[in-house]
Amino acid sequence: MSISAKSSIEKLKTYKPNFGKSKLDNLIRLSANEGALGTSLKAIKAVKSFSTNLHRYPPQVSEDLIRAIGKRYSLNKDRIILGNGSDELISIIAQAFLDTKDEAIYTEYGFLQFPQAIAVAGAKGVIAKDNGLTASVDNILSKINKKTKVIFLANANNPTGTFIPKDEVIRLHSSIPPNVLLVYDAAYSEFINHHDYIDGSSLVEKNENVIMLRTFSKLHGLASLRLGWGYCSQYIIDNLMKVRGPFSVNTPAIIAGIAAVEDIDFQKMSVAHNFEWMAWFEKQLKILNLTFEKSLTNFLLIKFPNDIKYSAQSAEDFLAKKGILVRGMAVYNLPNYLRVSIGTEKENITLINELKKFLEKDNDNNI
Numbered sequence: 001m002s003i004s005a006k007s008s009i010e011k012l013k014t015y016k017p018n019f020g021k022s023k024l025d026n027l028i029r030l031s032a033n034e035g036a037l038g039t040s041l042k043a044i045k046a047v048k049s050f051s052t053n054l055h056r057y058p059p060q061v062s063e064d065l066i067r068a069i070g071k072r073y074s075l076n077k078d079r080i081i082l083g084n085g086s087d088e089l090i091s092i093i094a095q096a097f098l099d100t101k102d103e104a105i106y107t108e109y110g111f112l113q114f115p116q117a118i119a120v121a122g123a124k125g126v127i128a129k130d131n132g133l134t135a136s137v138d139n140i141l142s143k144i145n146k147k148t149k150v151i152f153l154a155n156a157n158n159p160t161g162t163f164i165p166k167d168e169v170i171r172l173h174s175s176i177p178p179n180v181l182l183v184y185d186a187a188y189s190e191f192i193n194h195h196d197y198i199d200g201s202s203l204v205e206k207n208e209n210v211i212m213l214r215t216f217s218k219l220h221g222l223a224s225l226r227l228g229w230g231y232c233s234q235y236i237i238d239n240l241m242k243v244r245g246p247f248s249v250n251t252p253a254i255i256a257g258i259a260a261v262e263d264i265d266f267q268k269m270s271v272a273h274n275f276e277w278m279a280w281f282e283k284q285l286k287i288l289n290l291t292f293e294k295s296l297t298n299f300l301l302i303k304f305p306n307d308i309k310y311s312a313q314s315a316e317d318f319l320a321k322k323g324i325l326v327r328g329m330a331v332y333n334l335p336n337y338l339r340v341s342i343g344t345e346k347e348n349i350t351l352i353n354e355l356k357k358f359l360e361k362d363n364d365n366n367i
């Protein structure tokens with residue numbers, strides 16, 4: 001007899017980000033959708049000043065951070081729950097709401113943590129086919145049955161960058177039974193300035209069966225500290241708090257989070273940078289004859305020819321040799337695509353120059 005993990009866990013693959021194995025110095029990392037401009041200097045200063053209380057547990061719930069988030073986003077602070085990254089919230093939602101006999105729906109090219117969390121909770125994940133590379137409300141609705149307990153939807157989605165408009169989100173919610181929880185992951189919402197987009201907070205305020213998820217890892221540039229939050233009913237908060245470890249968000253994350261969320265100038269600068277360079281990327285990719293999905297986020301999904309010489313894998317390897325990390329999409333069943341985060345001016349220009357060299361290799365124009 002030897003020990004064995006639950007069979008549902010043994011079968012699972014461990015999530016692997018692409019941070020690269022390269023020994024090159026000054027790697028350009030455009031593989032994890034991190035903040036292009038780093039972190040607010042105010043947040044860095046706040047963390048630096050924290051050191052004397054390392055021996056103390058963090059507060060179980062930081063009222064100060066919750067108040068700061070509520071103020072910044074004009075939301076009711078009583079509906080906010082903090083998490084050790086929104087990844088933790090995704091996991092504990094699955095654990096709190098899914099039994100082994102239950103089903104949870106996620107979209108075909110939706111964020112990979114959804115099926116992972118569903119499987120870890122021991123429930124059955126059900127895929128709703130996308131329409132092209134965009135979530136399809138009809139396909140999600142067609143998968144609902146009596147066993148369905150949760151629907152996970154990232155809007156805008158990672159890795160596609162695509163979104164479904166306000167009317168479709170409302171149609172989705174109004175068509176699902178009240179006992180089905182809609183997890184609306186709005187991780188990239190701060191980058192989005194589109195008249196037809198909703199971040200989900202208004203749905204939360206009117207309904208008990210919706211939770212909006214947000215993160216400090218993207219706009220606020222605090223990915224290393226692991227800080228996310230959810231907006232939902234008291235019932236959901238109470239039950240998530242039962243599943244979560246007694247201490248989740250650490251004190252430096254709380255301190256940095258308050259400084260970051262209050263640093264509106266840094267946020268404005270980051271959003272403006274993203275807009276400017278997203279437009280630039282779109283132009284450059286067109287010049288290079290590469291197709292891409294229109295993205296509302298801080299990254300782009302780029303398609304490569306189905307030709308070994310110019311394939312996505314060859315491009316990823318070529319760029320890695322030049323010290324540029326991008327994210328291969330084979331894990332998402334999109335082997336012809338690479339996902340590329342918007343970086344600094346220098347990083348973006350270097351990437352496009354190298355991509356150009358890649359496509360011109362052997363001066364062969366047969367792509």
Ligand SMILES: Cc1ncc(COP(=O)(O)O)c(C=O)c1O
Binds near residue numbers: 032088216
């Ligand atoms: C859609 C989506 N949700 C959640 C996350 C995870 O965010 P966090 O760093 O807060 O765990 C990501 C990160 O890439 C994401 O793309």
